[in-house]
Amino acid sequence: MQFSFTNEQEEFRSVLRRFFEDRSPPTVIRRLMETEAGWEREAWRALNQDLGIGAVHIPETYGGQGFSFVELGIVLEEMGRALVCAPYFATTALAATAILNAGTEAQKRELLPAIGTGETVATLAFTEPNGRWDASGIGLTATEANGRWRLEGAKSFVLDGHTADLIVVLARRPGSQGTDGLSFFTVRGEAAGLTRRPLKVLDPTRKQALLTFAGVEADLLGEEGAAAAPFARTMMQAAVCLANENAGGAERLRESALEYANLRVQFGRTIASFQSMKHKQADMLVDVELAKSAAYYAASAAAEDDPELPAIASLAKACTSEAYMQTAIHTVQIHGGIGFTWDNDTHLWFKRAKSSEVFLGTPAWHREKMMQVWEAA
Amino acid sequence: MSEATEASVRAEVRAWLEANWSPEYGLVQWRNKLIDSGWGVPTWPTDWYGRALPIGLEAVVEEEFRRVGAVGVAKTGIRRLAAATLLAHGTPAQKERFLRRSLTGEDTWCQLFSEPGSGSDLAGAMTRAEFKGNRWVINGQKVWTTSAHHADWGLLLARTDWDVPKHQGLTYFVIDMHQPSVQVHPLRQMNGHASFNQVFFTDAEVPPENMVAGIGKGWAVATTTLMHERRGADGISRWGAPSTRQGRIYDEERAENATVMEPYTWYPQRAGRVDLILPRARETGAIADPAVRQEIAKVLTLAKTAEWTARRARAAQVQGRPQGPEGSLGKLIGSHVSRAAAAVHTSISGADAMLSGSDGPHDGTIAEILISFPANSIAGGTDEIQRNIISERVLGMPKEPRTDNDRPFRDVPKNVVT
Numbered sequence: 001m002q003f004s005f006t007n008e009q010e011e012f013r014s015v016l017r018r019f020f021e022d023r024s025p026p027t028v029i030r031r032l033m034e035t036e037a038g039w040e041r042e043a044w045r046a047l048n049q050d051l052g053i054g055a056v057h058i059p060e061t062y063g064g065q066g067f068s069f070v071e072l073g074i075v076l077e078e079m080g081r082a083l084v085c086a087p088y089f090a091t092t093a094l095a096a097t098a099i100l101n102a103g104t105e106a107q108k109r110e111l112l113p114a115i116g117t118g119e120t121v122a123t124l125a126f127t128e129p130n131g132r133w134d135a136s137g138i139g140l141t142a143t144e145a146n147g148r149w150r151l152e153g154a155k156s157f158v159l160d161g162h163t164a165d166l167i168v169v170l171a172r173r174p175g176s177q178g179t180d181g182l183s184f185f186t187v188r189g190e191a192a193g194l195t196r197r198p199l200k201v202l203d204p205t206r207k208q209a210l211l212t213f214a215g216v217e218a219d220l221l222g223e224e225g226a227a228a229a230p231f232a233r234t235m236m237q238a239a240v241c242l243a244n245e246n247a248g249g250a251e252r253l254r255e256s257a258l259e260y261a262n263l264r265v266q267f268g269r270t271i272a273s274f275q276s277m278k279h280k281q282a283d284m285l286v287d288v289e290l291a292k293s294a295a296y297y298a299a300s301a302a303a304e305d306d307p308e309l310p311a312i313a314s315l316a317k318a319c320t321s322e323a324y325m326q327t328a329i330h331t332v333q334i335h336g337g338i339g340f341t342w343d344n345d346t347h348l349w350f351k352r353a354k355s356s357e358v359f360l361g362t363p364a365w366h367r368e369k370m371m372q373v374w375e376a377a
Numbered sequence: 378m379s380e381a382t383e384a385s386v387r388a389e390v391r392a393w394l395e396a397n398w399s400p401e402y403g404l405v406q407w408r409n410k411l412i413d414s415g416w417g418v419p420t421w422p423t424d425w426y427g428r429a430l431p432i433g434l435e436a437v438v439e440e441e442f443r444r445v446g447a448v449g450v451a452k453t454g455i456r457r458l459a460a461a462t463l464l465a466h467g468t469p470a471q472k473e474r475f476l477r478r479s480l481t482g483e484d485t486w487c488q489l490f491s492e493p494g495s496g497s498d499l500a501g502a503m504t505r506a507e508f509k510g511n512r513w514v515i516n517g518q519k520v521w522t523t524s525a526h527h528a529d530w531g532l533l534l535a536r537t538d539w540d541v542p543k544h545q546g547l548t549y550f551v552i553d554m555h556q557p558s559v560q561v562h563p564l565r566q567m568n569g570h571a572s573f574n575q576v577f578f579t580d581a582e583v584p585p586e587n588m589v590a591g592i593g594k595g596w597a598v599a600t601t602t603l604m605h606e607r608r609g610a611d612g613i614s615r616w617g618a619p620s621t622r623q624g625r626i627y628d629e630e631r632a633e634n635a636t637v638m639e640p641y642t643w644y645p646q647r648a649g650r651v652d653l654i655l656p657r658a659r660e661t662g663a664i665a666d667p668a669v670r671q672e673i674a675k676v677l678t679l680a681k682t683a684e685w686t687a688r689r690a691r692a693a694q695v696q697g698r699p700q701g702p703e704g705s706l707g708k709l710i711g712s713h714v715s716r717a718a719a720a721v722h723t724s725i726s727g728a729d730a731m732l733s734g735s736d737g738p739h740d741g742t743i744a745e746i747l748i749s750f751p752a753n754s755i756a757g758g759t760d761e762i763q764r765n766i767i768s769e770r771v772l773g774m775p776k777e778p779r780t781d782n783d784r785p786f787r788d789v790p791k792n793v794v795t
Contacts, residue, residue: 003685003692258772273775278768285767286710289703293685294678319678367674368667374655374677375664 002070002300013074019051020082026345032085033204033348037163039086041121047086048118054092055116058100063113069237073244073299080248083348085205087121090159093241094234095122098168101230101237102184102222111166111186123164125155125211126231133235133361135179135228140213142171142183149185149220151213157359161209162196165189168221169213170231179228185218192216203355205348236313239360240298243313246320246356247295250288250327253349257284257331264336277334284330291323311373314366322363324353386434390416390441398447400624404633407626408450408481417450417480425464425472426480446622448630451482453612454637455524459486459532459551461605466549466590466598475530475551482633487528487554488606489519489576490599494792497762499534499603500543500596501781503791504578506535506550513550513583518575521756523640525561525574528554533583534599537592539787546786547595551587558582568748572640607757646745647752648711649718651680654725657738663725672724676717683710702771709763712754719750 005013023043032038048054057072058064065071072093079088096115099108114120130137140153151171161167166186173181187194193216199208222230258281261272271277298316301309328350332339339346357363393416402410411417412426419438421427430438442449451457456479463475478484495501504517515535525531531552538546552559558581563571590598605611620627654673658664664673690704723730726738733744754760768774781789 003688004696004698258774262774270775273778275765275777278772278774279761279764281772281774282709282764282767285702285772286706286713289686289706290679290682290710293682293689293703296689297682297685315674315678315681318674319682364671367671367678370674370677371664371670374674375659375670377655 001297001304001306003296005070005074009071009074012071013078016051016053016075016078017081020078020084023047024082024084026348029083029085029205029348036198036207038160038205038207039163044086044121045118047084047088053088054096054118055112056092058096058112058116062108062116064116068303069240070299070303072241073295076241076244077248077295080245080352081252083205083249083252083352087123087160087163089206089241089245090123090164091115091118091121094124094159094238095164095166095168097237097241098124098184098230098234099221101233102227104222107221115166120165121160121163122166122168123158123160124168124170124234125158125161126170127155127157129154129156129210131157133365135182135231138170138172138182140169140171141174142185142218143174149218151185151187151216151218153213155211155213156199156208158209158211160207161211162198162207163189167211169218170227171218173225176225181225182227182231183224184221184227184230186221187213187216187218191218201355203351205352206355235360236309237302239313239317239366240295240302240309242356242360243291243295243298243316243320246324246353247288247292249349249352249356250291250320250324253324253327253331253346253353254281254284254288256346257281257327257334260335271334280330280334284327287323287326291320294319308373311370314361314369314373317360318363318366318370321353321357325357328353381430381434383434383437386419386430386437387441390419390438394441394445394447398445400446400448400622400626402626404448404626404629405481405483407448409477411450412477412480421464425476446620448626450480451633453634455486455488455528455532455611456482456484457610457612458488458602458605459530461610462532462598462602463551463589465601468586470586471551471589484529485524485527485637487522487525487531487574487576488602489522489525489531489533489552490602491519491521493518493520497759499599500547501786501789501791502534502536502547504533504535506533506537506548506583508537508585512585513588515550515552515578515581515583518577520564520573520575522561522574522576523572524637525554525576526563527636530554531559531576532602534595536786537595540785541593542782542784543786543789544596544782545593547599548592549589549595549598550583551589552581552583553587556581567751568643568745570640570643572643643745643749646742647715647749649676649715649750649753650722650742650746651676651714651718653739653742654718654721657722657725657743661725661727661729663727669721669724672721676714676721679710679717680714683707683714686710702767705767705771708758709760709767712760712763715750715753719746722746
């Protein structure tokens with residue numbers, strides 16, 4: 001297990017940080033979050049051309065950079081820190097990972113290069129309006145007739161679902177239950193019979209959509225009826241990705257709270273000089289450092305495909321989500337009245353923290369998953 | 378010494394052990410041999426029993442000792458803090474007199490810093506040392522003194538000047554604990570153990586040659602002792618299960634460690650016994666309770682992330698990187714872990730959590746957790762002091778305003794100690 005980053009990884013991080021600070025200041029975030037798409041194709045292309053991050057964990061065979069989840073974790077931590085408005089989590093963390101886990105060799109060769117360059121914006125449609133994050137929630141059906149698959153049903157909470165060019169969809173054989181009969185499919189964004197409605201979301205920096213499939217023609221991805229394992233694996237890896245994003249956002253908030261406390265003067269002294277503030281900041285540092293440890297350990301475990309990954313991924317998701325949310329709450333509090341205004345930037349991260357606390361499963365849900373692993377051990 | 382490398386040191390220590398080591402030595406006899414060879418404290422200077430090896434190579438020497446099961450110099454207890462302090466600040470005569478017998482284990486030591494009136498504020502010590510005739514005369518009281526009841530010598534921080542600011546009026550002494558004017562009484566803790574003592578001085582005596590570093594220099598010397606304590610130089614935290622090897626020297630070493638470690642038997646319980654959480658939950662059936670499962674998962678998450686954070690700090694250290702904030706948080710996080718673990722042990726045990734001793738779960742071990750964990754957030758720096766240190770030194774926030782540093786200690790408000 002890797003407990004420190006290499007010099008190359010640190011250098012990679014600092015390149016990303018400079019780039020995102022430059023390209024994604026709060027003014028840009030605020031402009032994009034008011035749009036329906038939530039991101040801009042030109043900026044997305046530039047991001048991929050300059051940094052090549054769309055392909056970071058895609059193997060070189062499929063036109064990727066061939067790095068591991070550690071490097072992907074670094075990208076996500078920095079993106080979470082800068083709150084970059086881009087379809088990166090949907091495209092790379094979710095869709096590319098699902099295709100890597102489920103696709104046939106030919107499909108990976110066909111689909112991944114364009115995803116890696118940013119040419120194809122992709123997403124993964126798995127959760128349905130019932131809001132369940134595992135196979136038990138899948139009701140959307142896939143039926144085959146005359147060698148063609150057709151999808152019937154609905155997917156919700158689909159990240160960038162209304163703007164993605166390619167949608168990876170999890171469906172089940174009619175009449176199957178639980179983890180049986182699950183298959184992945186790919187669908188073009190403009191497919192006939194597909195209705196895409198952007199949802200009114202709490203976190204405007206990451207858009208979600210409700211997708212309705214009415215007999216939508218789809219291509220089978222991988223083996224029919226065998227998606228349960230690649231889906232479970234994708235969810236673990238996505239949880240690790242989100243954990244790293246959470247850690248980045250939490251650290252950014254912690255730093256902004258400290259900076260503000262050092263500036264703000266009340267009763268003739270900076271509020272940073274009050275012991276209650278110092279102790280709160282010390283506690284925030286503890287929360288964030290523990291969250292970073294969890295995120296980094298999980299990224300390393302995903303990179304090494306550690307047998308404990310099922311528990312560790314859930315641990316990291318739960319731990320970082322709670323740390324992010326707690327840090328966001330403290331950060332609003334430390335800013336006082338100004339922290340509750342729209343003009344102050346804290347709410348942008350606060351809303352991401354709240355949304356990410358729920359996305360992919362709440363902390364309590366993930367703790368239960370951890371326990372299912374540990375009680376058996 | 379020519380440039381020492383890992384390979385050269387390994388070869389040299391291995392050859393020396395092959396030629397010299399035997400488990401049939403007496404403990405003191407062997408340690409004297411070790412001290413003469415320089416392999417007992419290889420990072421110490423060559424003038425004083427060492428080989429001036431870089432700190433990084435100490436592990437190589439230890440590895441070779443472990444490989445053949447060779448016993449080292451006395452590694453646990455306050456005597457190591459005493460040795461490190463005297464090595465740094467002692468006169469040649471003091472080093473001559475105290476270092477060797479501390480390393481052989483013939484002399485045992487205790488640390489006389491904390492007082493009833495000064496806990497977090499060690500520099501507020503009020504034990505008085507006055508020079509009368511040809512000797513120092515000591516009056517006052519110390520507390521939280523581990524092993525005072527069998528110590529030969531004490532490291533004493535006492536006030537010699539009340540008319541200067543607090544840190545400048547302290548002087549450091551080595552005091553002979555075997556004198557009738559030094560009274561040692563065990564201090565019983567809330568968990569029933571008496572791991573520490575109260576020490577009373579009534580006209581106790583210290584000869585002038587046992588003053589360390591000079592009048593008014595005590596705080597700097599005490600800082601050295603505390604630094605070694607924080608680094609774990611007393612070996613308490615590294616102490617594992619006793620060896621089961623056969624041979625005279627091992628028997629003697631086991632007896633020595635049993636004495637030194639006796640006050641610490643409850644320390645694992647004080648840390649919360651995270652290792653017992655899952656086995657206990659299975660044992661009691663609490664593992665099926667969804668609410669308890671959530672609590673268990675939270676504690677295990679805390680314990681694991683605490684460990685990973687410590688490993689991040691060590692990895693950075695090994696790479697020679699400047700230490701990030703992760704290195705300064707362990708003490709405070711440890712308090713959180715022990716507190717949360719004690720709470721979950723309570724949930725897991727249910728009504729049995731009310732029982733102790735032979736009626737309690739695991740022969741009283743669980744009860745000991747439940748009534749020992751509060752020590753973790755106090756001993757060695759309270760959580761509140763840790764938060765001050767973290768916010769000031771790591772986060773660079775303003776220091777606490779002080780009203781006691783710029784005037785004679787005599788005028789500083791103090792506790793009324795009865």
